[in-house]
Amino acid sequence: xxxxxxxxxxxxxxxxxxxxxxxxxxxxxxxxxxxxxxxxxxxxxxxxxxxxxxxxxxxxxxxxxxxxxxxxxxxxxxxxxxxxxxxxxxxxxxxxxxxxxxxxxxxxxxxxxxxxxxxxxxxxxxxxxxxxxxxxxxxxxxxxxxxxxxxxxxxxxxxxxxxxxxxxxxxxxxxxxxxxxxxxxxxxxxxxxxxxxxxxxxxxxxxxxxxxxxxxxxxxxxxxxxxxxxxxxxxxxxxxxxxxxxxxxxxxxxxxxxxxxxxxxxx
Numbered sequence: 375x376x377x378x379x380x381x382x383x384x385x386x387x388x389x390x391x392x393x394x395x396x397x398x399x400x401x402x403x404x405x406x407x408x409x410x411x412x413x414x415x416x417x418x419x420x421x422x423x424x425x426x427x428x429x430x431x432x433x434x435x436x437x438x439x440x441x442x443x444x445x446x447x448x449x450x451x452x453x454x455x456x457x458x459x460x461x462x463x464x465x466x467x468x469x470x471x472x473x474x475x476x477x478x479x480x481x482x483x484x485x486x487x488x489x490x491x492x493x494x495x496x497x498x499x500x501x502x503x504x505x506x507x508x509x510x511x512x513x514x515x516x517x518x519x520x521x522x523x524x525x526x527x528x529x530x531x532x533x534x535x536x537x538x539x540x541x542x543x544x545x546x547x548x549x550x551x552x553x554x555x556x557x558x559x560x561x562x563x564x565x566x567x568x569x570x571x572x573x574x575x576x577x578x579x580x581x582x583x584x585x586x587x588x589x590x591x592x593x594x595x596x597x598x599x600x601x602x603x604x605x606x607x608x609x610x611x612x613x614x615x616x617x618x619x620x621x622x623x624x625x626x627x628x629x630x631x632x633x634x635x636x637x638x639x640x641x
Contacts, residue, residue: 395590395597395633399508401460401526402586407505408455414498415451419444421491429481440481447474460527468509469521475502476514510634524632530583532628536596537576539621543603544569550612557610565606572599572622579629593633600626 399407427441454467479502482495499513506513509523524532547569551562575596582589600622607615623637630637 395593395635397588397590398593398633399504400583400586401458404505404508404523405455405458407501407508408451408458411498411501411505412448412451412455414494414501415444415448418491418494418498421494423490426485426489426491443474443478447471447478450474458525460525463509463523463525463528465509465522468505468523469515472502472506472509472511472513472515472521475499479514524628526583526586529629529632530580532625532632533576533580533583533596535625536600536622536629537573537580539618539625540569540573540576543615543618543622544573546614546618547612549614550610554611565603568599568602568606572596572603575599590633593629593635597626597630597635597637 422440422444427439427444429440430437450467450471454464454471457467458464479495479499482489482492485492503513506515506521509521511519511521515521544566547566551557551566557565575592579589579592579596582592604619604623606612607619627637
């Protein structure tokens with residue numbers, strides 16, 4: 375049995391896509407971050423010199439007064455805060471906010487060093503960078519950058535899908551291994567245990583997500599275990615399991631995207 379465990383561990387090493395999951399901000403974390411951005415925006419606005427506020431910012435929409443632009447910025451913060459829900463990650467609203475903030479950043483970086491409000495903007499930019507990270511991008515926002523976050527509700531649904539698909543996969547493996555005599559008993563027991571533990575891992579991850587707890591390690595464990603199962607299915611004649619596998623892999627793709635981990639979906 376010890377040898378089997380070593381073999382499974384080795385199989386996990388050679389699979390190219392599972393990597394360390396990124397720490398993922400929960401919906402609650404993002405809401406707190408947006409609230410902090412709003413507070414920092416007010417401090418930045420208060421610190422700005424009136425002369426700068428009446429300057430002109432040039433962007434894609436043409437020329438606009440800095441003071442008006444900052445008011446629009448406030449409205450976009452409010453819109454993001456209001457629309458962010460468990461079933462809606464507000465990626466479009468976050469993209470609008472980050473693009474506008476990028477224009478402000480570009481304008482402000484052109485001002486002389488020591489301009490009033492520079493320190494306040496630097497603090498605000500730090501939080502904007504964290505917001506961009508939560509939406510899979512960076513700040514300042516690059517042209518044509520994709521801004522997308524998978525919300526808590528969508529991740530939970532994907533994990534639940536993985537849990538149920540894992541249960542079906544175990545039944546398929548049991549069916550296949552009854553007739554596949556090329557797989558010895560220790561290996562059969564080990565892979566069935568992996569399939570059972572896949573559903574358990576998904577259940578644990580789902581619980582942490584619903585409780586709003588950090589969950590990157592649990593996501594890592596789920597994806598690594600799935601990698602072992604995929605390797606086994608690809609290397610053996612298990613037709614029922616091969617048919618059941620895409621349902622597992624498709625659900626896991628959403629989980630992997632949420633934690634920014636590579637995953638070969640559909641295999």
